[in-house]
Amino acid sequence: xxxxxxxxxxxxxxxxxxxxxxxxxxxxxxxxxxxxxxxxxxxxxxxxxxxxxxxxxxxxxxxxxxxxxxxxxxxxxxxxxxxxxxxxxxxxxxxxxxxxxxxxxxxxxxxxxxxxxxxxxxxxxxxxxxxxxxxxxxxxxxxxxxxxxxxxxxxxxxxxxxxxxxxxxxxxxxxxxxxxxxxxxxxxxxxxxxxxxxxxxxxxxxxxxxxxxxxxxxxxxx
Amino acid sequence: xxxxxxxxxxxxxxxxxxxxxxxxxxxxxxxxxxxxxxxxxxxxxxxxxxxxxxxxxxx
Amino acid sequence: xxxxxxxxxxxxxxxxxxxxxxxxxxxxxxxxxxxxxxxxxxxxxxxxxxxxxxxxxxxxxxxxxxxxxxxxxxxxxxxxxxxxxxxxxxxxxxxxxxxxxxxxxxxxxxxxxxxxxxxxxxxxxxxxxxxxxxxxxxxxxxxxxxxxxxxxxxxxxxxxxxxxxxxxxxxxxxxxxxxxxxxxxxxxxxxxxxxxxxxxxxxxxxxxxxxxxxxxxxxxxxxxxxxxxxxxxxxxxxxxxxxxxxxxxxxxxxxxxxxxxxxxxxxxxxxxxxxxxxxxxxxx
Numbered sequence: 001x002x003x004x005x006x007x008x009x010x011x012x013x014x015x016x017x018x019x020x021x022x023x024x025x026x027x028x029x030x031x032x033x034x035x036x037x038x039x040x041x042x043x044x045x046x047x048x049x050x051x052x053x054x055x056x057x058x059x060x061x062x063x064x065x066x067x068x069x070x071x072x073x074x075x076x077x078x079x080x081x082x083x084x085x086x087x088x089x090x091x092x093x094x095x096x097x098x099x100x101x102x103x104x105x106x107x108x109x110x111x112x113x114x115x116x117x118x119x120x121x122x123x124x125x126x127x128x129x130x131x132x133x134x135x136x137x138x139x140x141x142x143x144x145x146x147x148x149x150x151x152x153x154x155x156x157x158x159x160x161x162x163x164x165x166x167x168x169x170x171x172x173x174x175x176x177x178x179x180x181x182x183x184x185x186x187x188x189x190x191x192x193x194x195x196x197x198x199x200x201x202x203x204x205x206x207x208x209x210x211x212x213x214x215x216x217x218x219x220x221x222x
Numbered sequence: 223x224x225x226x227x228x229x230x231x232x233x234x235x236x237x238x239x240x241x242x243x244x245x246x247x248x249x250x251x252x253x254x255x256x257x258x259x260x261x262x263x264x265x266x267x268x269x270x271x272x273x274x275x276x277x278x279x280x281x
Numbered sequence: 282x283x284x285x286x287x288x289x290x291x292x293x294x295x296x297x298x299x300x301x302x303x304x305x306x307x308x309x310x311x312x313x314x315x316x317x318x319x320x321x322x323x324x325x326x327x328x329x330x331x332x333x334x335x336x337x338x339x340x341x342x343x344x345x346x347x348x349x350x351x352x353x354x355x356x357x358x359x360x361x362x363x364x365x366x367x368x369x370x371x372x373x374x375x376x377x378x379x380x381x382x383x384x385x386x387x388x389x390x391x392x393x394x395x396x397x398x399x400x401x402x403x404x405x406x407x408x409x410x411x412x413x414x415x416x417x418x419x420x421x422x423x424x425x426x427x428x429x430x431x432x433x434x435x436x437x438x439x440x441x442x443x444x445x446x447x448x449x450x451x452x453x454x455x456x457x458x459x460x461x462x463x464x465x466x467x468x469x470x471x472x473x474x475x476x477x478x479x480x481x482x483x484x485x486x487x488x489x490x491x492x493x494x495x496x497x498x499x500x501x502x503x504x505x506x507x508x509x510x511x512x513x514x515x516x517x518x519x520x521x522x523x524x525x526x527x528x529x530x531x532x533x534x535x536x537x538x539x540x541x542x543x544x545x546x547x548x549x550x551x552x553x554x555x556x557x558x559x560x561x562x563x564x565x
Binding site (some may be wrong): 079146153163171207214 | 422452455
């Protein structure tokens with residue numbers, strides 16, 4: 001537990017000081033919104049279009065952070081330090097996933113209001129939407145931390161992450177969009193089947209968090 | 223969904239089964255090529271080993 | 282592909298994954314059984330199974346498409362199981378089985394997508410439909426496992442490559458049912474199930490044909506995996522032989538011998554050594 005908080009605190013402190021992930025994610029997301037405005041030729045979005053644009057943007061922005069989550073460990077021998085210390089590999093996994101969740105929450109705190117300003121007529125859905133996004137963030141963080149750790153050992157690091165991560169995220173996208181779509185419906189939020197989709201999201205999160213917990217020892221081993 | 227007349231439908235069904243067969247045959251061909259390569263190299267290595275043994279006998 | 286994998290091998294494991302020769306006999310029996318099962322299945326499909334009331338003759342594609350899909354998906358999960366065993370034991374045999382299981386399942390996956398597309402064209406006039414959850418779910422799974430190859434080949438260290446590939450195979454294996462649920466839910470909640478495929482309402486004769494076909498395709502998968510593993514093993518033995526036949530460096534030359542990569546290079550060095558038979562060491 002101490003290792004977890006230590007690593008998480010270190011990562012957050014570094015991010016706060018160097019600002020290498022979150023600002024890039026925010027800028028990317030806002031630019032993507034502008035692209036979508038012109039690509040779709042729409043100034044107002046609702047229902048499935050709104051859900052799709054928002055979630056796809058968050059997903060792609062997340063990849064920016066996922067790519068860098070183990071960079072410091074790789075460059076500065078952090079992996080060796082953790083192997084030598086009497087620390088559970090799973091603490092590293094949990095800390096990295098938690099850091100990703102924090103970055104994503106900050107990203108969404110900034111960009112969802114921007115999205116609402118750009119495209120939404122009705123802001124009533126934003127609070128339940130936050131729950132959907134939080135659950136999606138957990139899934140993104142778990143799979144992101146796992147794939148990033150696999151990619152760290154490889155030559156085509158920056159390519160492997162998006163390549164492998166995107167198909168893995170399809171069920172998460174399906175569930176998150178399934179929940180977000182009725183919430184962002186044109187006439188005001190509807191809660192039709194939202195609970196089912198939240199359940200699938202939760203299942204996705206649990207499965208990948210468990211897998212990360214189970215296999216991370218083997219990722220770290222050398 | 224109306225059923226296609228037999229002769230038209232037949233072409234699609236045949237197409238599907240033939241695609242399966244074609245894929246299988248491509249796989250067999252690749253496997254045969256792999257085995258040929260292995261066989262060829264084994265032969266060379268066997269000759270090499272025999273040559274070596276032959277040289278060792280020379281005074 | 283198997284050859285490029287073995288050339289990456291550094292002999293960090295002392296026990297190579299060998300297959301005793303009794304496996305060849307098993308392979309031959311398997312091949313004959315597979316052939317018989319598939320011939321039986323196709324005969325049933327075209328001479329015994331009744332015509333479907335709605336889809337007519339087109340429905341016959343299902344006896345090929347659905348078993349291929351089921352076997353491929355089970356194959357992916359089997360690969361995940363081999364991966365678990367690999368991580369727990371460190372034995373490269375399990376990694377080889379995992380890799381080959383994924384490889385053959387991906388090939389079957391291509392067949393699923395092609396036959397599914399042909400069936401979609403015959404039924405709907407379009408070469409792809411998003412309404413069929415099994416087909417869509419399969420596409421996603423296929424896309425995921427297609428990334429297995431670039432992931433493996435991007436990692437140079439043999440041990441780490443095998444370990445990370447196993448981690449991936451476990452994640453992807455868990456992904457398969459999850460993905461299926463998600464896609465299925467997306468379709469059933471939006472569009473009612475339009476195609477009753479291998480479920481409920483099928484007469485017994487169709488069930489029998491389907492089961493025989495499933496059995497034949499499953500046997501085919503096992504046979505192809507067997508052949509692929511045997512070929513990999515043969516390549517590995519070959520590499521071992523090649524290494525054993527390398528000329529050792531002359532004593533005191535202070536030069537590290539670098540393995541001649543080809544047999545012809547070995548011949549040249551062989552001839553060179555034979556010419557220097559009065560040197561400090563004779564040729565090996």
